[in-house]
Amino acid sequence: MTNHPLKVIVAVKRVIDYNVKVRVKADRSDVDLSNTKMSMNPFCEIAVEEAVRLKEAGLVGEIVVVSIGPKSCQEQIRSALALGADRGLQVECDTPVSPLDVANILHKIQQEENADIFLLGKQSIDADNNQTGQMLAALLDFPQATCASRVKIEHNKAIVTREVDGGLLTVEMSLPAVITTDLRLNEPRFAALPKIMQAKRKPLAVKTLADLAIELTTDIELISVDSPTQRQAGVILSSVDELMSTLRNDPNVQMPKHDKEA
Amino acid sequence: MKTLIIAEHNQHDLKADTLVTLGAAQQLGQPIDVFIAGHDIGQLGQDAASVGGIDQVLTWDHEALAMSFSETLAPVIANLRSQYSHILLASSSFGKDLAPRIAALCGVNAVSDVIDIISANQYKRPIYAGNAIATVQNNAACQVLTIRTSAFSAPSHEPAASPAHIQALSIELPDMSVRFVEQTLSESSRPELNSADIIVSGGRAVGSEANFSLIYDFADKLGAAVGASRAAVDAGYIGNDLQVGQTGKVVAPSVYIAIGISGAIQHLAGMKDSKVIVAINNDPEAPIFSVADYGLVADLFEAVPAMTAHL
Known part of the structure; x- marks a missing residue:
């Protein structure tokens, strides 16, 4: 394999800022996002940061950042450009998209871009699906490494350490491949002001779903959204002794039997 | 129609998550098959067949499956979709990695982290980090679901009167684009978080x-x-x-x-x-x-x- 500079596509999603408290609409139709601060999905930020670090290490030649949504998602594309991505692509779409829609769109984009690596967040903090990267990998018939906490690229291979139940699992994949990021992969930098200014001059193309010949999926319908049932605060106990005897007397608590408390 | 559960195991035992997924699957009220892939899983297949509440156990035994990758499993499972209305996996690392890959090959979205099965096509799932609960309807012909195991329980143990039928699948192994390098599991004699009381x-x-x-x-x-x-x-x-x-x-x-x-x-x-x-x-x-x-x-x-x- 020749050592051509790798091309990375990073997909980023505009979501409610992770510090904002979520409110459910009174008619239970959805979460209320009016007048809410929106930001780049934190896992997507980690994906951008990882791509930029790979580029800084000389392993990646070009970073293309893609976002799907209304014009406002260009803000998140510009943020990614300010962090170090080279050019942006907005896929114009005013309705919510499903994970399979995003995977279908990225699949189409890949037909033109021929990227070597897709770096995506493992999930978005709004829908919490954790599906898109795996779906894209399936459609492209690429290997996948989800929930990455370490990424190493060498000899046209990606060696990725994944966070899995019970520990860490390291796999080696041939490129092209899809990688989704977990929290501990890196700590994203803040964009410096000059970079933010430069980012305004970086290319940002816009395509429509029609340009890509994409029809949105309709298999999952959102019926309603509710607030979770709230737990009631219980009692504050005054001492360890009181706490332990209360626990022993709670029928829902099976404490180990011991003679000390008899 | 039937429900298919994709089993997770450690080569010796089915994981507790898989039994809880079986408990969830029973709420759908239709026959349940279980798919197990791995190497040297004859005993595992028999164990699954005697769990009770299972119609058929499908085993795919191959030495290259000692480490099961979603890339290998997903096409095989997706090919079974015409027989099943529901494919269920636990929302574990294994299930989250595999379920969407199966779903995409079936041309459908998956429903992640189901916490309540309202009917055969309506489910509740947490969104926004559990700060809201969505009720969704899945209109796909073959529904792929992952089950948040903390919201369900394993079926009360009634071992099968007679063991379920075991069908060994014979499938050619595709080229593997992923290679196992290493696994570091935290060793602990304490109970696992997912199943601890x-x-x-x-x-x-x-x-x-x-x-x-x-x-x-x-x-x-x-x-x-x-x-x-x-x-x-x-x-x-x-x-x-x-x-x-x-x-x-x-x-x-x-x-x-x-x-x-x-x-x-x-x-x-x-x-x-x-x-x-x-x-x-x-x-x-x-x-x-x-x-x-x-x-x-x-x-x-x-x-x-x-x-x-x-x-």
């Missing part, structure tokens, strides 16, 4: 990796699993596989004891369905007290050893 979790206030021995001692006396908040994990006091929260494990034990954990939203999302929550914190204003059944405002370095001495 009692969990003792420590937060940033525990202060250091060495101080976590207080938590371990208390947990061991209780026969409890040990967990931690993200702050404690990020501070390096404990491994990330023990993190409880939206970005870690979502648990629902009988008793959850939070020690030195303030109760950030993302932590609460991971444990608020526990039956009884106990909080010990020196800050009476800590948000953890708003969800705790029993609270103790105390210095953990005094309270925890005293509690351990009580056991």
Whole structure:
């Protein structure tokens, strides 16, 4: 394999800022996002940061950042450009998209871009699906490494350490491949002001779903959204002794039997 | 139509998550098949066949499947879709990695983290880190679901009167684009977080990796699993596989004891369905007290050893 500079596509999603408290609409139709601060999905930020670090290490030649949504998602594309991505692509779409829609769109984009690596967040903090990267990998018939906490690229291979139940699992994949990021992969930098200014001059193309010949999926319908049932605060106990005897007397608590408390 | 469960195992035993998924699948009220892939899984197949409540066990036994990758499994499972209306996996690392890959090959979206099965096509699932609960309807011909196991239980054990039929699949192995390099599993004699009856979790206030021995001692006396908040994990006091929260494990034990954990939203999302929550914190204003059944405002370095001495 020749050592051509790798091309990375990073997909980023505009979501409610992770510090904002979520409110459910009174008619239970959805979460209320009016007048809410929106930001780049934190896992997507980690994906951008990882791509930029790979580029800084000389392993990646070009970073293309893609976002799907209304014009406002260009803000998140510009943020990614300010962090170090080279050019942006907005896929114009005013309705919510499903994970399979995003995977279908990225699949189409890949037909033109021929990227070597897709770096995506493992999930978005709004829908919490954790599906898109795996779906894209399936459609492209690429290997996948989800929930990455370490990424190493060498000899046209990606060696990725994944966070899995019970520990860490390291796999080696041939490129092209899809990688989704977990929290501990890196700590994203803040964009410096000059970079933010430069980012305004970086290319940002816009395509429509029609340009890509994409029809949105309709298999999952959102019926309603509710607030979770709230737990009631219980009692504050005054001492360890009181706490332990209360626990022993709670029928829902099976404490180990011991003679000390008899 | 039938339901297919994709089993998860450690080569010797089916994982508890798979049995809980079986419990969830029974709510769909149709015959259930179980798919098991691996190497040398003859005994596992027989074990599954005797669990009860299973119509047929499909086994795919191949030496290259000692480490099962989604890339290999997904096309094989997707090819079975015409026989099944539902394909269920646990929302474990294994299930989350595999389910969407199967779904995409079936041309459908998956429903992730189902916490309630309302009907054969309506489900509840948490969104926004558990700060809202969505009810969704899945209109796909073959529905792919992942089951949040903390919200369901394994079927009450009634071993099969006669073992389920075992069908060995003979499938050619495609080229493998992924190679196993290494796995580091945390070795622990304590119960696993997902299946523990009692969990003792420590937060940033525990202060250091060495101080976590207080938590371990208390947990061991209780026969409890040990967990931690993200702050404690990020501070390096404990491994990330023990993190409880939206970005870690979502648990629902009988008793959850939070020690030195303030109760950030993302932590609460991971444990608020526990039956009884106990909080010990020196800050009476800590948000953890708003969800705790029993609270103790105390210095953990005094309270925890005293509690351990009580056991």
